[in-house]
Amino acid sequence: MTATSSGPADVQVGPYRLLTKIGEGGMGVVHLAQGPDGHRVALKVLRTHIIGDDEARERLSREVSSMRRVSSPRIAEIIDADPWGETPYVATRYVPGLSLHQHVQQEGPIRGADLRWFAAGLAEAVIAVHSVGVLHRDIKPSNVLLEGRSPVLIDFGLARLAEDPRLTHTGWLLGTPGYLAPEILYGEDATTASDVHAWAATLVFAATGRGPFGTGPAMAIMDRVRRGEHDLTGVPEELLPLVRAALAAEPDERPSTGALLAAVRGPAGPAAAAEVPVEHPTLPYVLAQPDPDPTARVTGSGAPVSGAGSWTPATPPPAAVAGTTTPLTVPGPGRPAAGPGTTTPLTVAGPHPAPGGVPPMVPAREPYMMPPPPSRGADQRPRLVPPTPGRPTATARAQRLLLLGGGLAVVAFGFAAAPYLTFLVLTALALAVRTVSWTTEAARERQHLRGRRRWYDAPLTLASSPWYLLVATGGTLMLVTWAGVVTSLTGLALALVGLPLSWALIGLGGVLGFTLWWGPGAKRLRLPTYRVVAAVTRDPWVGWTVVAAVGLVLGVLVYAVVDGGVSWAPEPGAPWRSGTLLGRLLGRL
Structure with a gap:
């Protein structure tokens, strides 16, 4: 689709009317936009160097067809995308909360039961992404939004687009030092274990307000990641063994996503949590097989549902109402992605739709904005800048x-x-x-x-x-x-x-x-x-x-x-x- 403008207040990208810019990252600019039905979405307009030829657009098309199959309250699902338009874009569910990075800056680290809830929710989000054969590859505090006290993962799967070697010529760093797994830094293929490592690093930031591998020049941080030299001071004692295991330098020594979820839920969690399958196949970026219906979506019940149109927002299944839970199907090792008896249900909190099905209009926040670059002195070395405090009461x-x-x-x-x-x-x-x-x-x-x-x-x-x-x-x-x-x-x-x-x-x-x-x-x-x-x-x-x-x-x-x-x-x-x-x-x- 072509981006058109008939004035500052009326800018269109495809069927979406842009309302305001809410963020900017290495892959594109994110806008708060309104669809034809009045629903608001986060519309990421991709940069030309990210998707500049037919090969990259074909890759995006495959990614979107896979990623649209999952629907979970723990991720900002892809609602629509146009890889072949003059202005390629990806539209996802809009989450009007702060990013974890901003929340910790303004409110301080997450503590107690809220931290366990956060850890479990983020594990559910990673499992939901992996369930369709997609890796996130860039889990970090700025890619986790907080909807109330529940985490919502954004930008899942889009990092796969960056595998084009030509992008390295632009100087764009794929991932964030301190949240990339050691095997990625060694040039190996990412696996589900890489996302487990990033999950643990993000959890440490949520609990302490700092990354586990410290600060300083990027090369020094990456060197500590390779050697497994992390600082877990401030992480609650009950989570320390799990976090240490998830930050293991060797991918094979890390627990599975299912084991993470069962551990953070603990004995007080639902009985189903203890029956979570062990790891999904740890293979280099396995894409799910294309569906006969490219608009099919994996819903909470595990059944594919055909979409009526490419721009129609995903709606929660009937079970996902306030006070209920939605079973999220996760393939076990060596099992197909669909079919009776081949999945294990995980219960996750269902979304709370607004009255009438239309989300309330609230002021736009900036959860999609990448963290600011570090302050630098005259010698161009990064300077330590204390976190900016939030507005006092x-x-x-x-x-x-x-x-x-x-x-x-x-x-x-x-x-x-x-x-x-x-x-x-x-x-x-x-x-x-x-x-x-x-x-x-x-x-x-x-x-x-x-x-x-x-x-x-x-x-x-x-x-x-x-x-x-x-x-x-x-x-x-x-x-x-x-x-x-x-x-x-x-x-x-x-x-x-x-x-x-x-x-x-x-x-x-x-x-x-x-x-x-x-x-x-x-x-x-x-x-x-x-x-x-x-x-x-x-x-x-x-x-x-x-x-x-x-x-x-x-x-x-x-x-x-x-x-x-x-x-x-x-x-x-x-x-x-x-x-x-x-x-x-x-x-x-």
Whole structure:
């Protein structure tokens, strides 16, 4: 089909009207689109270098005919495709949830029962793909969407299109380092065991917020994958043996997808889970035999159903209603894909159709977007970038405002109660924070280049702290000198105005806090403070407790200023007392 446009709001690709762009990857651009019946789909418009000749289009046609045979709530099923059109596309079910990559960035790792549910759902998705003889080949956090707490796998089977050797000339990396199995990195054919390896790596990311093979240059990550050097710190104890086995360097040592599902469901799962067959045939990318009816689809009951039209969206079988389960048929080893007595049912949660059969209109998200490339320094090496936190809640924003404002008030009233002591404490605190900032940044850089933690990281960080103390001292002296000069000049101006001493000292304390916060080199003071404030406000109860503590300290300081006056310790008196340089200068004025 030809992509036509009659205006920015009316762009057509085949029978689909494009609504908005929701993602972009190596194979194409993904749009939220609307079909002729009003249903929304995720429409991937393929790039010309991916499918640029008849051979590639024929390969896509075979892929689609195989992949359209499976229908599962755990995958974004292919609804329609046009490999031969002027603008080739693939339309899949639209899932309006975040990707696992985005969810972990915004909400943190998945824990407890939700993690086991995720692991089982992702295993069901892999089994559903394998049931039609297709391998996924690119299971990773950005290819797993979360529909509620249930995973939905996207882009299944399309990686097969990338086997054209001409694509390697474009520099397109087929797969993501850290989620590719070792045998693929050695140039061998992918098998079902390769998807098992990727399943385990994705599960580790879901449980810990990081990949099992660390970070750093791609070649270093792939080298750790080949050697099987993974870091499973943070993975729950009950899942560790299964994850270790699934990440085995040798494909033959990995468990089958059925064994994965039975293990994560555990003894409390359905009885059918314990009867899951062992591995499917581990052969290099076995495509299912073409059906007489190319529009046939494997439904939850295992029976092929002919489609009425290429664009008609897949509908759930009658059994797949709220509160029921749908049996997903999975061929066993050496058995045909259809026929009585040749499949073992797996129960998976059925979808929840919207009233009237039309999905509700919700704002488009960006679950199909590939993760951003790593930040790079002047030497072009990837830099470690902390995960971007999600938008804080209204309560968290209020707590952060109170903490930052309360901190400034504590500095102001502390300066009014004891100017010299407050200045010395702030200087020591600034030096300590800047030293920790330099030390931890160097430690993160070392871990980033290695891609994992080592036992000697903590001792090395401690041993290097004196050097970074020296590094931080220069910047701290510059910052404190700047703040002291600005505060002193402001104090002279207030002395000329004749403002009462207490109010003048409170104002000077505010100026001191502000200049320390925004002065030269203060970024190393602000960023660690922001991180601490953000950390304590993630939990509302912890946030309010810290706010109350800051309020208590502020109350004590206010009482000291009102009731006790000013303490000039360790000096015997004010800097403008008789006999001092400032006193003589003010006496002349």
